[in-house]
Amino acid sequence: MxxxxxxxxxxxxxxxxxxxxxxxxxxxxxxxxxxxxxxxxxxxxxxxxxxxxxxxxxxxxxxxxxxxxxxxxxxxxxxxxxxxxxxxxxxxxxxxxxxxxxxxxxxxxxxxxxxxxxxxxxxxxxxxxxxxxxxxxxxISLSFRRMDEKMRGQRPVRTAYFIWREPWMVAGGDTFIHAMLEHCHLENVFAATARYPAIDIDQLKSIDCQLVLLSSEPYPFKDKHIAELQAVLPGVRIELVDGEMFSWYGSRLEKAAMYLQAFRDRLEELPHFKS
Missing domain, CATH: 3.40.50.1980 (Nitrogenase molybdenum iron protein domain)
Known part of the structure; x- marks a missing residue:
């Protein structure tokens, strides 16, 4: 048949x-x-x-x-x-x-x-x-709804999310990563740019960037890259993050809300970011 x-x-x-x-x-x-x-x-x-x-x-x-x-x-x-x-x-x-x-x-x-x-x-x-x-x-809907409710009222943190090195590339607006940043009240400083623009690190000095996130994928950022950027951006908090939790849009989203909530909670405990 x-x-x-x-x-x-x-x-x-x-x-x-x-x-x-x-x-x-x-x-x-x-x-x-x-x-x-x-x-x-x-x-x-x-x-x-x-x-x-x-x-x-x-x-x-x-x-x-x-x-x-x-x-x-x-x-x-x-x-x-x-x-x-x-x-x-x-x-x-x-x-x-x-x-x-x-x-x-x-x-x-x-x-x-x-x-x-x-x-x-x-x-x-x-x-x-x-x-x-x-x-x-x-x-997924329930976990994100709970996260959104818990984060209501938290002030946004001006953030750059890096996906690549040589050239340095970030997630711009109209990307799923940008949407996930919004869910955890991280304000994408490159929201008005193309989807994945190449940037000059010096740009971050003039746009009041408070937080840099280095993704585990597609470029496998490591601790040594934190040190490399910290030398140029001494006043900016730099963190390694699990790229799957910010960019995978299938069933992994069931785990993503918990990860994003935990990350944002930890950020809130840092003296530099306390509301």
Whole structure:
């Protein structure tokens, strides 16, 4: 019996015809790979990228089809997927377009928490895992609502969030990272810039930046980079942070609110930042 074919809109507004339920899924995005695992799609997911590190057993045992921006296109097609899940920002447009011409590709486009929740519900519907998706989104919504309530009234801290070195690059406005900063009352000093601008460190001296966050990904910042920047920015607090908690928009968001709350609470205890 031929599977039913359902049509869904992805987050680019495209209509995508997908067998229901899909049985051969390839994920091109780490945070969405983890979501598929948490939805209970172990057998259905046949391949992931080399950056899909969660869960560890998938990272070790699932077929890998290249990196998020350097996909092995012919290998992907040879696996005969009936659904590929991609992301507008994390994957390369030309590669995704090539795949779209031959197999169903559902693309997410995430800028804020509501976009992430919509994505989770949509993938739940596409894969026949509505109940699990609703449980995940309910948990995320509740945890962020509690965090927002607890942080109400806290004064904002002017913050720069670094994602890269050589050149120094930060998260600007219209990014999911920017939205997560807002949730913990960290005011992005580069909110008015392009999505991930390259900057000169001297810029931070003239815009009253109080806090610099060095992310664990995509560039693996370490303690030595704190020392490097502290020499240039002696009056600025510099912290290493878990990039997954600020930038992964799948089921990891269930853990993110607790992490962000704990980070903000610790910041409040520092004399320099006390309200």
């Amino acid at each position: 031929m599977p039913a074919i359902n049509t869904y809109k992805d987050q680019l507004g495209r209509e995508v015809s997908i067998p229901y339920p899909p049985r051969r899924i390839i994920s091109l995005v780490p945070s969405q790979t983890e979501l598929l695992y948490d939805l209970g799609l172990d057998e259905e997911v046949i391949a992931i990228t080399k950056f899909c590190i969660h869960p560890d057993k998938w990272f070790r045992h699932k077929t890998r089809i290249g990196g998020t921006k350097q996909l092995h296109l012919e290998q992907i097609l040879a696996l005969q997927p009936d659904l590929i899940i991609a992301n507008k920002e994390e994957n390369t447009a030309e590669q995704v377009q090539y795949l779209m011409e031959q197999v169903p590709v559902w693309v997410s486009d995430i800028h804020c928490l509501n976009d992430a929740l919509d994505m989770i519900r949509s993938i739940g519907a596409i894969t026949g895992k509505n109940e699990a998706a609703e449980q995940i989104t309910d948990n």
